[in-house]
Amino acid sequence: MIAVVSLLTALDRSGHRATEPRRAVATLIAAQPGHFTAAELVAAARARRLGIGRATIFRTLDLFAELGLVERLELPTGGHAYVACEPTHHHHVVCSSCGRTVDVGDLGLADVAREVGRRTGYRIDTHRFELYGLCPVCAAEARTTEPAAEPAARPAVGSTVGPARR
Amino acid sequence: MIAVVSLLTALDRSGHRATEPRRAVATLIAAQPGHFTAAELVAAARARRLGIGRATIFRTLDLFAELGLVERLELPTGGHAYVACEPTHHHHVVCSSCGRTVDVGDLGLADVAREVGRRTGYRIDTHRFELYGLCPVCAAEARTTEPAAEPAARPAVGSTVGPARR
């Protein structure tokens, strides 16, 4: 969960202007409890009559992403969402129900990548790793609710382990 | 690299019809040297005057994906591509230059996921992991060519380690 101040400070430091629209977007982002889409920010901005254009929201998200303040996640469904986070290298575990996202650090995957590189001859320079499942809150709720009510999210097949694999 | 026969056999086994359009798509897929997009298949079908509709190509890809014969990858650029593969659980290393994709097996990431689950309280049911870099062929070419000519592919920021992280 990132603070508005962090977003604005990073803007300043990078030589970009902390304009009103960017401040407003930062506030919207900081208020998101989990991952979010650009469309959700657009709707929130409209609901609050902020008068911010959709293109501005995309541009601001791009800028924040470039600065490492926001990251774009792939969801199990194949869609994308953004999540605010610290600009250190890390991976995410994402709740497939509420979208809450937790940084889980490096996980030592650089070693895995190195080993694969050694084995295949590929010069690996990038890796991505994401974990999906129910967060403690949603898991507890699911336990309280009908156990037969299974999550609607169907993970995309591919480089994935999960219920879709059958 | 998957054989047309495997694709068609799997169709049969699953109770789906091995229609002419599906056979043609299977042939196109088997001919792809690396990952490919739906648009590429559409173009190839048109070039060969196969008379296959674009919607059919998407539907066939979806069906093959459902059967685990094709997987949808996220590219470092944030876009998507498909790759044919065996329906066992595995991860991919993807060449950022030519798109060639190699299965690298399980990599023991289920253990990583379990540990993260233990640590965070999340009930993790799905993970995805992809590796990107130059394949041996492209790496050799890059070594032969100007070393200053760096790959145009700019990895998306997010759950990623690579040149974008600065």
Next chain:
DNA sequence: GGTCCGAATGATACTGAGTATCATTTGTTC
């Protein structure tokens, strides 16, 4: 405060992957 100029903006148009719809065709079974 005024001026200048580039950064930034909002509105709109555009692109393209992916999906939905519908009339028609195809393939299988009897």
Next chain:
DNA sequence: GAACAAATGATACTCAGTATCATTCGGACC
């Protein structure tokens, strides 16, 4: 051949993301 469901092709639609352009804004300088 008839019946019926699966499958198809063409087309329309959706929506995330991007491009364009006239206008506004913000910061530097005087």
